[in-house]
Amino acid sequence: MARRPSTPTTIMPKANLRPAAELYDNDIDIMLRELVLLTSNSQQTIHWLATYGLLQNSWACEQCPKALAMWLQRKDGAQFVDGYAWACPTCRTQKSIT
Numbered sequence: 306m307a308r309r310p311s312t313p314t315t316i317m318p319k320a321n322l323r324p325a326a327e328l329y330d331n332d333i334d335i336m337l338r339e340l341v342l343l344t345s346n347s348q349q350t351i352h353w354l355a356t357y358g359l360l361q362n363s364w365a366c367e368q369c370p371k372a373l374a375m376w377l378q379r380k381d382g383a384q385f386v387d388g389y390a391w392a393c394p395t396c397r398t399q400k401s402i403t
């Protein structure tokens with residue numbers, strides 16, 4: 306089992322990602338019931354969206370010349386309504402995950 310770094314650079318581990326097309330293969334009634342449970346809070350909703358590629362799972366800093374992978378960090382404040390942000394470890398640029 307791969308260990309996650311202490312400061313993650315992805316919302317979900319790459320092994321957990323699923324193609325969005327899988328969503329179309331499911332029975333819609335079952336899927337909607339599961340979706341209510343899977344999206345019961347903002348963290349679970351973010352994880353579900355990232356799993357199916359409906360939310361970007363990682364982000365590279367657009368300010369740094371080498372496009373470094375940004376860190377996923379918990380954030381408070383009105384500009385981070387979902388409670389998370391991408392943060393560059395080099396230039397400290399912050400970006401909403403949504």
Ligand SMILES: [Zn+2]
Nearest residue numbers: 366369393396
């Ligand atoms: Zn940067």
